[in-house]
Amino acid sequence: MHRTPRCSGRALTCPGHGASPDRDNRSLRIQGAGRAVVKSIRQRPLAWAAPLGLGLAGCAGDTSILDPAGPAARDVALVWWGMLAFFTLVFVALVVLWLYTFRGGSRPERSAEDERRIGRHWILGGGILLPGVTIVVLLAWGVPAGQHMLPLPIGKPPMVIEVVGHQWWWEVRYPDAEGGEVVTANQLVMPVGEPVDFHVTGADVIHAFWIPRLGGKIDMIPGRINRIRLEAEVPGVFGAQCAEFCGAQHANMRLHVEAMPREEVEAWLAARRPEPAPTPEHAEAREHFREHCADCHRVAGVSEGDVGPDLSDIGVRATLGAGVMAMQEGAIADWLRHHQAYKPGNRMPAHDDIDAETLEAIGAWLETLQP
Ligand code: HEC
Numbered sequence: 001m002h003r004t005p006r007c008s009g010r011a012l013t014c015p016g017h018g019a020s021p022d023r024d025n026r027s028l029r030i031q032g033a034g035r036a037v038v039k040s041i042r043q044r045p046l047a048w049a050a051p052l053g054l055g056l057a058g059c060a061g062d063t064s065i066l067d068p069a070g071p072a073a074r075d076v077a078l079v080w081w082g083m084l085a086f087f088t089l090v091f092v093a094l095v096v097l098w099l100y101t102f103r104g105g106s107r108p109e110r111s112a113e114d115e116r117r118i119g120r121h122w123i124l125g126g127g128i129l130l131p132g133v134t135i136v137v138l139l140a141w142g143v144p145a146g147q148h149m150l151p152l153p154i155g156k157p158p159m160v161i162e163v164v165g166h167q168w169w170w171e172v173r174y175p176d177a178e179g180g181e182v183v184t185a186n187q188l189v190m191p192v193g194e195p196v197d198f199h200v201t202g203a204d205v206i207h208a209f210w211i212p213r214l215g216g217k218i219d220m221i222p223g224r225i226n227r228i229r230l231e232a233e234v235p236g237v238f239g240a241q242c243a244e245f246c247g248a249q250h251a252n253m254r255l256h257v258e259a260m261p262r263e264e265v266e267a268w269l270a271a272r273r274p275e276p277a278p279t280p281e282h283a284e285a286r287e288h289f290r291e292h293c294a295d296c297h298r299v300a301g302v303s304e305g306d307v308g309p310d311l312s313d314i315g316v317r318a319t320l321g322a323g324v325m326a327m328q329e330g331a332i333a334d335w336l337r338h339h340q341a342y343k344p345g346n347r348m349p350a351h352d353d354i355d356a357e358t359l360e361a362i363g364a365w366l367e368t369l370q371p
């Protein structure tokens, strides 16, 4: 059977294939498609703007890198805008070239040598020079931006906050708190207007620490401590999110970050130290907690478990389950009964063996834990 040789892509250089009707049809079809795109952009610019608008809707909110609240994040956002502008230029130039190939009229006569020379220019210019310059510019700009997040020595050593990623929650420690280490979970309080060094690691698998409005991110690797320096320039609440896939509930691993003046942070830390106020009316609930929960959870003065989050200040947290539910009256009991439905597969066993009334009582007691 006769077979036509494979075409290299340039109809005119294919021996015995130049005038193939197949090819002509195909290039006509492509040409038609190109014209159709141009026509539809001209006729309905709004239809093209809608998806763009939807995309831009992701640019606001408490985890937006495009709404920086600190120097490190601003550097990252600038690099991002620079890349967007430059690649938009490249994209537009390519589209213009592409549309240019659809122009009518005959091609100029060129010798094979000329064709090769022009081809070489495109390869050297577009294939080597352009990417080379792009990469050098990006590095010259991006490397110093990353450098700013390194915990290099500065005059006054910054506050250190240790963050440990667990499946699927955050352990947060303040080792230098006056009067002894303070531990909390799924919430992070930091001073505003000064750099803070975060020392991060993973307890089980690799997670990543990321406060998009402040900068980052950085991997949390078991057996290793990574450091990153971030600063919040404005007080407020920022979202943080695990940024390295770490299992089924990775998406439900949110951290509530709050930046406030240094004195308020000190007061917040001081308030966390004393043991919870005695609540005789919850004595029975506390006993149930000792029996069912103490192996995994710490409550200052009651238990020392360290498998799950420290619950010593659970009553004043903003969320439960690392952002799965908002904290409000009755929320803890609700979580205790249905946590495997709200966060399927999470590492706390279902409490099917404990009756609802007991869980209600434990929940009511935990809600009083407000240092
Ligand atoms: C086998 C260990 C284990 C036992 C037993 C256990 N928990 Fe947990 N608990 C966990 C883990 C792990 C999490 C984190 C789940 C997540 O968010 O992914 C958790 C989360 C929680 C939370 C939410 C904490 C937060 O910061 O959002 C509460 C409240 C809680 N447990 C209360 C209890 C109570 C009350 C009991 C006893 C009835 C109990 N736990 C028994 C391991 C345990």
Ligand SMILES: [Cu+2]
Pocket: 207, 208, 242, 243, 244, 245, 246, 247, 250, 251, 253
């Ligand atoms: Cu993760």
